[in-house]
Amino acid sequence: MKRLLIGSLAVVVAFVLGFWGSNQLPEDARGFELTRSDGAQINSFDALKGQPYLITFGYTYCPDVCPTTLAYLAGVLQAYQSAEGEEIQSVFVSVDPERDTPDKLGQYVEYFDSSIWGVTGTEAQLGQVKQTYSIFFEKVQGKDPDNYLIDHSAGILVMDSKHRLSGVIREGDSLEQAIATIQNAQ
Amino acid sequence: MKKTLGAIVLSAMSGSVFAELIVENAHIRESIPGAPNSAAFMILKNTSAQDVVLTSATSELARATELHNHINDNGVMRMREVSEIVVPAGQSVQLKPGGMHVMFMGLATPLKQGEQGSFTLVDQSGQKYPVQAPVKKIKMQMKHDHQGDHKGEHKH
Numbered sequence: 001m002k003r004l005l006i007g008s009l010a011v012v013v014a015f016v017l018g019f020w021g022s023n024q025l026p027e028d029a030r031g032f033e034l035t036r037s038d039g040a041q042i043n044s045f046d047a048l049k050g051q052p053y054l055i056t057f058g059y060t061y062c063p064d065v066c067p068t069t070l071a072y073l074a075g076v077l078q079a080y081q082s083a084e085g086e087e088i089q090s091v092f093v094s095v096d097p098e099r100d101t102p103d104k105l106g107q108y109v110e111y112f113d114s115s116i117w118g119v120t121g122t123e124a125q126l127g128q129v130k131q132t133y134s135i136f137f138e139k140v141q142g143k144d145p146d147n148y149l150i151d152h153s154a155g156i157l158v159m160d161s162k163h164r165l166s167g168v169i170r171e172g173d174s175l176e177q178a179i180a181t182i183q184n185a186q
Numbered sequence: 187m188k189k190t191l192g193a194i195v196l197s198a199m200s201g202s203v204f205a206e207l208i209v210e211n212a213h214i215r216e217s218i219p220g221a222p223n224s225a226a227f228m229i230l231k232n233t234s235a236q237d238v239v240l241t242s243a244t245s246e247l248a249r250a251t252e253l254h255n256h257i258n259d260n261g262v263m264r265m266r267e268v269s270e271i272v273v274p275a276g277q278s279v280q281l282k283p284g285g286m287h288v289m290f291m292g293l294a295t296p297l298k299q300g301e302q303g304s305f306t307l308v309d310q311s312g313q314k315y316p317v318q319a320p321v322k323k324i325k326m327q328m329k330h331d332h333q334g335d336h337k338g339e340h341k342h
């Protein structure tokens with residue numbers, strides 16, 4: 001019941017605040033539990049060890065926006081590392097667990113940057129992610145049942161060490177802007 | 187006569203030249219390992235006094251080839267098949283990432299940089315515009331080339 005209440009609250013808040021709705025959640029509801037492409041079960045609180053991280057959402061059947069975002073993310077990661085001398089963890093969440101097997105997801109993120117975690121989960125886990133990050137995704141049926149599309153939130157969320165949203169990086173932001181947004185998230 | 191002209195493909199550096207429609211900078215995105223779909227981007231220039239209304243695309247590269255657009259609905263990207271792409275008389279339309287594209291769904295084989303791919307745009311009157319385009323790897327927007335320079339250990 002409490003879950004449900006938090007859930008409905010998150011939906012309402014998300015409507016008003018967009019991604020920022022996530023900060024209204026209690027701290028222990030702000031993480032994720034998902035399966036990484038190597039098969040590891042990732043609990044974000046344990047795995048990220050109190051470090052800020054970047055998270056973005058998509059699916060491998062997406063030929064246009066997702067590759068563009070991940071290519072941009074790869075650029076940001078590299079620029080951040082050269083500027084700061086350290087890495088920041090980034091996470092690509094597939095919202096299409098039906099088709100994105102761990103193996104495919106692993107190959108997909110590796111193409112852009114081998115440090116990116118490709119993760120996905122059960123429908124229930126992804127439903128939780130939707131609320132946690134105040135994001136939107138929804139399947140859209142095409143003519144061909146195997147080739148459905150998925151509408152999804154774009155942008156890269158910058159999360160601080162307490163899993164609070166600190167900023168949003170959008171493609172088109174210069175690398176300098178993106179680095180500044182990450183630096184803000186300590 | 188129009189038909190004949192329309193079918194001529196001049197493989198100049200600038201692209202393929204037709205009676206009314208010039209296709210420039212056409213390229214197909216290299217497919218990403220694990221992903222079965224890809225897309226083509228280009229600039230369509232209509233040099234005639236009449237609108238060109240593209241209504242479909244065909245290709246042997248994939249199981250289905252469609253004309254697509256993206257709608258950015260308050261930060262949510264919604265990709266949709268469109269029934270037409272209008273290139274107004276004397277104007278250009280750009281097919282680019284995040285916007286309109288020719289979508290290849292269910293590639294027959296993965297597409298690698300350096301290869302050439304062909305597809306055909308079809309307009310309202312049934313006129314065909316064959317296009318040959320190079321396959322290009324997505325730009326990583328790096329300061330220097332990232333290939334072979336991965337961070338050593340694989341974390342996943």
Ligand SMILES: [Cu+2]
Pocket residue numbers: 063064225254255265266287289
């Ligand atoms: Cu598309």
